[in-house]
Amino acid sequence: MNFTLKIWRQRDAKSQGAFETYKVENISADTSFLEMMDILNNNLIHEGKEPVAFDHDCREGICGMCSMHINGHAHGPSQAVTTCQMYMRKFKDGSTITIEPWRSAAFPVIRDLVVDRSAYDKILQAGGFISVRTNSVPDGNAIPIPKADADESMDAAACVGCGACAATCKNGSAMLFVAARVSSLAKLPQGKVEGARRAKSMVAKMDELGFGNCTNTGACQAQCPKQVSIAHIARLNREFLAAKLQD
Amino acid sequence: MSCFLTNSSVGKKLVMSISGCFLVLFILFHMSMNLTMLFSWQGYNAICEFLGANWYALAGTALLAAGVLVHFVYAFILTINNYRARGKQRYAVTVQEKGVSWASKNMLVLGVIVILGLGLHLVHFWSKMQLVEIMGAHASVVGGLDVPATNGAALMMITFSKWYNVVLYLVWFAALWFHLTHGVWSMFQTAGFANDTWYPRLKCGANIVATLIFLGFAVVAVYCYLTSTPQLIEEMLTYVG
Amino acid sequence: MAYKLDAKTPAGELAQKWSNHKAAIKVVSPANKRKLDIIVVGTGLGGASAAASLGELGYNVKIFCISDSPRRAHSIAAQGGINAAKNYQNDNDSVYRLFYDTIKGGDYRAREANVYRLAEVSNLIIDQCVAQGVPFAREYGGLLANRSFGGAQVSRTFYARGQTGQQLLLGAYAALNKEIAAGSVKSYPRHEMLDVVIENGEACGIIARNLVTGELERHGAHAVVIATGGYGNVFFLSTNAMASNGSAAFQCYRKGAGFANPCFTQIHPTCIPVHGTQQSKLTLMSESLRNDGRIWVPKKMEDVEAIRKGTKLPSDIAEEDRDYYLERRYPAFGNLVPRDVASRAAKERCDAGYGVNETGLAVFLDFKTAIERLGKDTIKQRYGNLFDMYEEITDVNPYEQPMQIFPAVHYTMGGIWVDYNLMTTIPGLYAIGEANFSDHGANRLGASALMQGLADGYFVLPYTIGDYLAKKIQAPKVKTDTAAFDEAEKGVQARIDRLFAIKGNQSVDDIHKRLGLIMWDNVGMARTKESLEKAIVEIQALRKEFYADLKLVGTADSFNVELEKALRLEDFLELGELMARDALNREESCGGHFRSEHQTEDGEALRHDDKFAYAAVWEYKGIDNVPEMSIENLDYEFVHRAQRNYKD
Known part of the structure; x- marks a missing residue:
């Protein structure tokens, strides 16, 4: 398979970035998306160019490190997987693939596709x-x-902290991430003890760091590689409001 | 309670939820009142008379205005905040995610259409009714006719006799429909009363409420357009109850 | 000069050793703890739990990790579970039985006292994790559930779906966050340790590279803890994360820490087979699958060929034409034999020509019987996420067709030599978790890695490190403007400059892949004298090529992943040779180390306890010099060594 790649390149946090176009050829359908990126990078190195920086590590969908926005989707068009678990058979041969870093004020770009x-x-x-x-x-x-x-509790704890929720949300809200943790602990008797304190301080920190306000679009849940439900956001809201009403 | 309603994201959202809930209840009331038109325009006017410039109606109106204002101002504050949170650099490619409604991502636009419609509506009706009474008068001139401030039925017939008004109002109701399909279930979510079992029920309920409201208002507007005749308006204006 | 290795194993009855030792070692008072600094490198289960516990005790802790957050450490990828001798299932489990299974599973090449301590604290780990909010699987009565793992005849594995490692790490990471918030731990993400600094023979800090800015930083401390995991990525293809590396451990080795049993590598039997040449890593399918899955190849060669050609589907093969070779060879343990045994059995069948894919390097893991017995829903509940992952990768639905699996490099039992206190041969330098060598012998049992990481971090190191630090209470803050730090930083800078100066033609990955092939072919599942000697020669040649022909792009003073990889590969190129040397020296087969010359008539590993009942500890002598080997005799006071038997 052959692909044209439009990839965001940015030297560092201060530099201006721009898209650059590359071609990759003879990619097997069984190649993972990140292996395709490896091939591109190896080609670039041989041409004496700097490879595309991207975050990745475990390549089995659990570490939460990979973070690309592919053709308009966080973690690409496949449902319920991280970028590393996506295979090139999901893409049309000959198509153009646009790859961007997470875009969110709270996630500044470090280099190319790597964000903080x-x-x-x-x-x-x-x-x-x-x-x-x-x-x-x-x-x-x-x-x-x-x-x-x-x-x-386990459903919520499945969150890998990849950032897709905030990156996808049109409001740049981190509610699904915060809710996953609050809700996971709130479902357990051990976690209830300091539940009120936890909900208040985590929401306060989230607001302080410049994340946006949830408007319940559900885009986060649609793009979450671990399919964490927005029901956890409802629980976070409940926990937070109940805590505040007792103050 | 400190001020979590103004300084925390979840608190601000609760304000949106509660003010929105209040507005939905008002709209439901308004719609039921309008439906009286289908059965008895005299009955409708009786309600109009009851809701004149009395202290309770004025208090209600003030509260309603405050509700609209709060909902509207908070919406702008939240949206500006959210726009900033999204960052300066936007995505080059975006898509509509599966299972995400178009309305949910365009609540502000829909809200603005609703507000514009509301402005038109206030000019058409409120300024000729309650406002006239507040100013101490009893009637105003509409389309060359003297219409008493309590004669809502005649006002409606006159307004909806024009096709373009009917179209404008239908567009307004449609925007409201979209706004409510998301808004109604969303207010439960924000207040924390939702879970995976209840999402289908809440969303279905929201669609029913939104559709009821749309049909309730639209049917009266269309009914007025279809039945409006100069004779009927004349009869309404000369009727002595 | 050979090492004088003193394991400091306490005297007394096995079950009393740890208690006696704890009572005997020194403690540091709270007021003094505040004056002492500790560096922890790595934030997996070992590092995170150690840093959190040490911070809680009052020490000033600095943690370093190469990823963007402590939570990314590769412990997170462990799927199946964690062992503990709780005996909640009433199946006659006990601390002794867990100890015995682990010693036996490790083919009698672990240190008895360490393993017993591991089994002893295993129960505390479960309690600790539950209290932290780890959502372990539960039964309907609300109590903890268990499952079985290889090498055990009891059900003692606690789990959280197929994400046990993730949940345990999130627990340890949460404990760490609590301490970071309290100010007792300072976190340095995206930092890589590139050297350990030694002054007056004691570890006193590290040189770390800020991976975002490229800056070299000096950090001083009264003790340094290495918790950076294993070095399986020397094989290029492994189940390790892409950034997992042996470099931190290797810098310690370069600076004089002994490296023990480097050849003990675990090859995990249930991984998705290799396809093509563009693959970057191998994906593990949890060992828990062997609870219900049955491993087989066809009995008839014609069926093998038909499957390879695609004219027959695996499900078409009749029951009587299937060779459930593990059940055939090991009736008592069946599909739940230890990993080394299962891996070798798969290799044996594939070598005999029965491999079921086009490369001939795959066997089936079949759930047909389990689905018939338990229903698809139950199987889905137990392994749903693994099945989905398998289908995503291979495009084959494992509910209908058996999975194809093949062994892959997974874990390294070898590591930095440590004594009973987990201190290396360098005073003040500690190694915990997979980075050390002590607990798993020549083969690790499933669900024991998580156990060891957390045992070391929560319950062992926080006590034993006090014994050393008690001597440091008068010591001032470590100064980083000393000659030792100057020299270490200069050394690191020189390494980096040297790599950029090569300006050759091969990328890091080009060379790493070749190293991986040399390692897999010659230092892999079966090793011979010839293959190992060949590997040493080839690795040396490849290393020369690396220094002559490496192409490194970018700059040192920026975010440069290629530079990170090049530095790690440089270490792997020496580590690979060390592994081969150790394997060559160990003229016996034991656990994951299989020397083809040393096997029983049935093809099982044949140990030579008379000659090799020791840990081989290597001392660095310079890049092109042969390292010197010292030995720590593994005296077994309590367990009788026997030929491992999983047949009856």
């Missing part, structure tokens, strides 16, 4: 944890948790 997602870490540092000390805990079976609750 440290804002997500900061939100979690604001309260995305249960305050237990090492070794100061009861037996694992001391607190029975209904299977349905544990399952729902």
Whole structure:
């Protein structure tokens, strides 16, 4: 298969970026999208040009590192997968593929397709944890948790923190990410203890970092590689409002 | 309660949700009132008379105006905020995601159309009715006719006898329909009363409410257009209850 | 000068060793902890849990990771689960049984006391993780669920769907975030450690490269902890993440830390087979699949050929024409034999010509029987995400046709030598998790890597490091303007300059792929004296080629992934040779190390306990010199070594 690639190139955070067009040829349909990028980069190196910088690591859809906006879709046109799990058979032979970095004020571009997602870490540092000390805990079976609750908590915990939600959202809102963490812990008795504090401080941090306001379009859930539901956003809203009304 | 309603994203959204909810309830009331026209224009006028420049009607109007203002101002604040959050550099290619409604991404545009329609509506009706009474008068001149401030039925017949007014109002109702298909379920989501089981129900409910409102208003406008005759308007203006 | 290796294993009864040791070692008072700095390199399960626990204790901790967030560490990709001797299933599990299974699974090449401690603290890990909000799978009664893993006859594996590693790492990362918020831990993402600094024979800091700006930074501390995982990527194709590397560990080795058993590499039996030459990594299918999946190849060669040609579908092959070779060879454990055994059995069938894809390097993992027995819904519930992933990659629906699998490099049991305190041969330098060598012997059992990472980080290192730091309470803050730091930074700069100066024609990947092939063909699943000698020669030649013909683009003072990769490859090119040397020295077969010359009549690994019951610890002697080997005798006080038997 052959493709024309329109890729965003930007030297660093301060430089102006622009699209550049490349061609890749003889790509097998079984090649993953990132392997196709590897091939392009190897070609570029042999031509003495700098390769396209892009984030990636585990290449099995779990580390949340890969982050491309492909043909208008975060993580490309496939449903429920990250960029690294997408294979070239999903694309039409001979087509042009436009590849952009995440676009969001809170995710500034570092280089080419690489963006700075440290804002997500900061939100979690604001309260995305249960305050237990090492070794100061009861037996694992001391607190029975209904299977349905544990399952729902796991649904939310499947979030890989890739940033697709905020990158997709027309409002640049990080609500799905924040909600996934808040909701996952809120479904567990261990997490309820400091639930109010967590919801308030994480939302405050999210607002402070310049993320937008959720308008319930559901675009985040549609592009989420882990299909985290916006039902978790409803739960976050509930947790937050209940906490605020008690202040 | 500090001021989370003004300084937090979720709080601001709650204000949108509650003010929106209030507006939907008002619209439902307004629509039910309009429907009286289909059965008895005398009955409709009786309601108009009841809702003149009384203290309760004025208080209601003020509250309503405040509701519209809050909903509108917050919408602009949130949208400006969101536009900034999206960043200066926009995507070159965007798509409509699967399962994402067009309305949900265009609420502000729809809202602006609704507000423009509201302006037109206020000029057409409110300025000839409650405003006249507030100013201490009792009637105004519409299309060369003296129309008493409480004669909503005649005003409606006169306004909707013009096809272009009917078309303008239908466009307005359509925008409202789109706005409500997203707005109604969304207000539950924002207030935290939603989950995966309830999404289909809430969205279905939102579509029903939006459609009811659209049909309720549209049917009266069209009915007026179809039945309006100079004789009927004359009869309405000379009727003594 | 050979190492004087003192494992510092405490005396006494096996079950008492850890308690006795804890009682005997020194502690640092809270007031003094505040004065002490610790650097933790790597933020996987080991690094994150250690940094969080140390921060909580009051030390000043700095953490470094090469990715954009601590949460990306490759621990996140572990799928199946984590072992613990809870005996929640009432199937007669115990700390001793977990210890014994792990020692036996490791083919009696691990240190007894370390493994017992691992089994002992395993239960605490589950409690800790539950309290952190890890959503482990639960039964309808609300209590924790378990499943079985290879090498065990009890059900002791705790799991969170197929994402156990992710959930445990998010737990440790959350603990870390708590400490970052509290100010006790400072995080340095997108930073790569390029050297460890030694002063007066003790570790006192690192040189790190800021991967965004390219700047070299000096960081001083009273102790340095290496938690950077394994070096499986020396094979280019492995189940490791693309950026996983052996460089941090290798810098320690260069600076004098002993490197133990480098040849012990785990080849995981259930990975998606290689296709074509453009592949960048191999994808693991969780071992948990072997709970319900049955592994087979056709009995008849004509069926093999028909499947390869596509004239027959695997599902067309009748039951009696299928060779469920693991069930045939190992009736007691069946499809749940340890990984090394399963991998070799697959290789044996493929070498005999029964491989089922066009390359001849694949066997089937079939869920037909399980679907018939349990229904498609149950299978979907258990493995749905794995099945979806398989279909996404291969375009084959595993509910209808069996999966094709083949072994792939997965984990490295070898690593930096550490004593019972997890300290390396360099005082003040610690190694935990996959980066060290101590707990898994020659083969690691499934669901034990997560256990070791968290055991070291939460429950071992935070105690043992105090024994060393107690001597440092009078020591001032480490100054970074000393000669040792100058020299280390200059060394790193020189390495970088040298690579840019080559201006050759081959990219990093071009050379890395060739190294991978040399390693896989000669230092892979089966090794011989000839293949290993050949590998050493070829790697040396490739290394020369690397220094003569590398093409490195971009600049050093910017975000430059090629430079990062080149530096890592430079280390792999030495590490590969070290692995081959170690494998050549170890003239026996054990666990993941299979020397074809040393096998039983049935083709099983044949150990020589009389000669090789030791850990081989290598000391760096310069790039083109042969390293010197020291040995730590692995004396077994409590377990009787036996030929591993998974048949009955």
